[in-house]
Amino acid sequence: xxxxxxxxxxxxxxxxxxxxxxxxxxxxxxxxxxxxxxxxxxxxxxxxxxxxxxxxxxxxxxxxxxxxxxxxxxxxxxxxxxxxxxxxxxxxxxxxxxxxxxxxxxxxxxxxxxxxxxxxxxxxxxxxxxxxxxxxxxxxxxxxxxxxxxxxxxxxxxxxxxxxxxxxxxxxxxxxxxxxxxxxxxxxxxx
Amino acid sequence: xxxxxxxxxxxxxxxxxxxxxxxxxxxxxxxxxxxxxxxxxxxxxxxxxxxxxxxxxxxxxxxxxxxxxxxxxxxxxxxxxxxxxxxxxxxxxxxxxxxxxxxxxxxxxxxxxxxxxxxxxxxxxxxxxxxxxxxxxxxxxxxxxxxxxxxxxxxxxxxxxxxxxxxxxxxxxxxxxxxxxxxxxxxxxxxxxxxxxxxxxxxxxxxxxxxxxxxxxxxxxxxxxxxxxxxxxxxxxxxxxxxxxxxxxxxxxxxxxxxxxxxxxxxxxxx
Numbered sequence: 001x002x003x004x005x006x007x008x009x010x011x012x013x014x015x016x017x018x019x020x021x022x023x024x025x026x027x028x029x030x031x032x033x034x035x036x037x038x039x040x041x042x043x044x045x046x047x048x049x050x051x052x053x054x055x056x057x058x059x060x061x062x063x064x065x066x067x068x069x070x071x072x073x074x075x076x077x078x079x080x081x082x083x084x085x086x087x088x089x090x091x092x093x094x095x096x097x098x099x100x101x102x103x104x105x106x107x108x109x110x111x112x113x114x115x116x117x118x119x120x121x122x123x124x125x126x127x128x129x130x131x132x133x134x135x136x137x138x139x140x141x142x143x144x145x146x147x148x149x150x151x152x153x154x155x156x157x158x159x160x161x162x163x164x165x166x167x168x169x170x171x172x173x174x175x176x177x178x179x180x181x182x183x184x185x186x187x188x189x190x191x
Numbered sequence: 192x193x194x195x196x197x198x199x200x201x202x203x204x205x206x207x208x209x210x211x212x213x214x215x216x217x218x219x220x221x222x223x224x225x226x227x228x229x230x231x232x233x234x235x236x237x238x239x240x241x242x243x244x245x246x247x248x249x250x251x252x253x254x255x256x257x258x259x260x261x262x263x264x265x266x267x268x269x270x271x272x273x274x275x276x277x278x279x280x281x282x283x284x285x286x287x288x289x290x291x292x293x294x295x296x297x298x299x300x301x302x303x304x305x306x307x308x309x310x311x312x313x314x315x316x317x318x319x320x321x322x323x324x325x326x327x328x329x330x331x332x333x334x335x336x337x338x339x340x341x342x343x344x345x346x347x348x349x350x351x352x353x354x355x356x357x358x359x360x361x362x363x364x365x366x367x368x369x370x371x372x373x374x375x376x377x378x379x380x381x382x383x384x385x386x387x388x389x390x391x392x393x394x395x396x397x398x399x400x401x402x403x404x405x406x407x408x409x410x411x412x413x414x415x416x417x418x419x420x421x422x423x424x425x426x427x428x429x430x431x432x433x434x435x436x437x438x439x440x441x442x443x444x445x446x447x448x449x450x451x452x453x454x455x456x457x458x459x460x461x462x
Contacts, residue, residue, distance in 0.1 A: 047312070123426070124315040156313035157430065160303075165311045168425055169303050172295040179292035189285045189455045191405035 036076070036145040037061055038132055039108060047155040050119040060132060061108045076134055077102050078145075080111070083129040084121065093133070093142075100135055123156040216346050219264060224363050227257055227338065228370060247323050254327075254334035261342050275341045276408035286413050289454065293447050294417035298425060300443035305429035305436070312428040324423060332415045339364045339395065340402040340411050353403055361395025386437045393444035401451050406458040 042057040060078065077100035079092040093100070103109040129149040133142050158164065183189070234253045238246055265275055280286045302311075343363060347356035369388035398411050405411075431439070 123313040153315060155315070158311050158313055160307040160311070162311070162313075164313050165303065165306060165427055168427060169299075172299055172303070172421075175291050175295040176299070179288045179295070182288050183285075183292065183454055186285065188453075189282075189289060191280050191286075191407060191410060191455055191458045 036078070036132065036134055038130065038146050038148045041130065041148055041150065043150070043152070047153050048117050049155055049157050050117045050121055052117060054115050054117065056113050056115055058111045058113065058130065059108055060103060060111065076105070077137055078132060078134055080113075081131045081133065082115075083131070085127050086129070093135075117154060121154045124154055125151055126154055128152055213350055216350060220343050220346055223261065223264065223338065223342065224367075226260055227367055230257060231367065244323075247327055250327050251330055254330045258330075258334040258337055261337050264342065275345055276402065276406060276411075277341070278407050278409070280405065280407050280409050283409075286410055289410070290413040290417040293414050293450060294421045296450065297418050297443045297447060298421050300446060301436070301439050302425060302427055302429055305431045305439050306427065308429075310430045312430055314426045314428060316426065325420065328419045328423060329416065332412055332419060335364075336398070336408050336411045336415060340398055341408050344399050344402060348403065357396055357399040357403070360399055361392045364395035365389065365391035386433045387440075390437055390440035390444070393441050397444045397448045397451070400448050401455070404451060404455045404457050410455075 037060070039059040039061040041059070043054065048054065058080070079100050080090075081088060081092065082090040101109070101111065127149055128151075129147055131147045132145045134145050135142050156162075156164075160166065160169070230253055234249050238249055241249070265272060339360060344356060344360035347359050350356070351359070365388045368391045398415060401414060402408065402411050429436070429439075
């Protein structure tokens, strides 16, 4: 017990705790590094209208990390999957006759997609998620690499005959009718 | 001769007192106006750096602080709260019915008429806490009415008469909105920043007329509250540009002012 409070031992304990902490931090940072990742997504941040078409640009950066990308070829094959509110909306691999796109290592590629917002999305805040997959053309295995999610507002564009404006209009018209009848019955208001 | 001289001195001193009171009141109004600007200025300095949820608390804090300042000014003054419009209307039922009518007319003119001419946007439900939003609306409406109608407009009417007072009071009301959007419009050349200030001016004229006719803040608070809550609960926007929106706002407030003039009798000071 007394040994614990001697100076060299205190220093030793302190150094070992410090190294443990530093090791943990370095390990967590190293764990986050990826061989392939989505660098940036450019999309229309304002309102999205169903049936309209929007262009989303997705930048993917490929860096050399042999632990994560053991493929020895200079080019890797990729595809995206797009999810809306956690359900799959579009799979680039399946929906384009199993076509991939390639990207050289140590470079960035920008993919442009024209997205047509479906009507079933409705007026709401939706969570969009883009997942990036890498296809290893030697082993034929598909690896999940990275994902990016963002919220976007979908807004419906309707005319007066649609049920939403019509129902609100009827409520306000009824309020005006009832209050007009009441006010005409009592005459001018004495505040 | 001596009596005449004494009378003239009395008139002079009396008018001097009056002038002193008038200047004092004007100074207090201008001071209050700059306090409002300064408090909002400080809040706007860091409001962009915090989350939307925390912003709600900042808004609540600012409105409560401003309301507190006005209440202190009223307490320290010579007149009672009653004089500043803190009194109940004769019939709360009439007040509610009139408010429902005016707010419904406002929503019809600003949303449904332009929407039927163009198209509507059906907006998603508000993602933030509904109760928090309604609390902010309550506190904001109370604070705005107590400051701009209860204190500023009431004192301006006392000093300058109705027409000058309502123009000055409405200009102050719209300036508090416009002054922080002025840099956005001039420096960043952002569109649609200053148009709503004119709509605030018209709102000031409508609410000022209502306050002048009823002599009670309750009508202004309930009408203002109904308008804001009806707007908040209607998830529809007319697809029109800023100038068209401004035009419909002006038409709406002019109609509401006309409706107030024809439906409400003017309350006398002694009543």
